[in-house]
Amino acid sequence: MDFGNNTGAPNNQPYEPYPTAPVYPQTPHHDPYGYHPYSHIPPHPTTMPGSVRAARIISWLFAALGIGLSVLAGVIGNPELAGALVAGLLPALFLALFAFGYTTNGNGMRVASIICAAFGILWSLGGAAQGLPPGLLGIAANLTILILLSKQISADWFKRPH
Template structure:
């Protein structure tokens, strides 16, 4: 697995960890409704995480799906920033890094392998 794909995979795992941690903290501080809202805003992160689990054995479909979910991560992160939630910059930044990592030629060659 090339370094760019491995980096995107690690970033997806980190983003999923942040999403779960954010939902737990929101639930502890503000109740179950806040935990549900935090988990709902992290749905693209869960999608990228699911795709990242399949990077080692999947084809180009996993790459395209992960890029689409990462684009939604960027949009949700910018939306969180617009609502005044500073943690949205982390989600947007991780989404940008995942898109850039998966858009490189090395990752394209990896996902086109037989």
């Protein structure tokens, strides 16, 4: 058997023509120009979701309350209470600083805020057990911030392209 001989080919062509791939019509979702069948729905959030905005406002209010109460305690003349307030609300101050970056920073800011809120819950539990500030208010505020930032819509906001 001779594989190099192609004499049996029609029209006496020296070689058989190369088979072409079948041509299929393109559907809209396979368009090379980026057509998306749900183009009316934006692929990422364009405005800050309510959960992120609420976590931002809660962290600012909680830090402002802590600063105001510690200044008030210092003015009244109780430095021990002022020191306890500053120490107890330290995670709230960090959360308030992180909240300024919620519009421009990425997912790392969300993760850092979640970790800081979890640390604030533990910090507040220790304070509540000893009767020190922030007590139950700190547990509630930090838990609320943690839950709001753990939602999927919050993750989508922080993972959007900048």
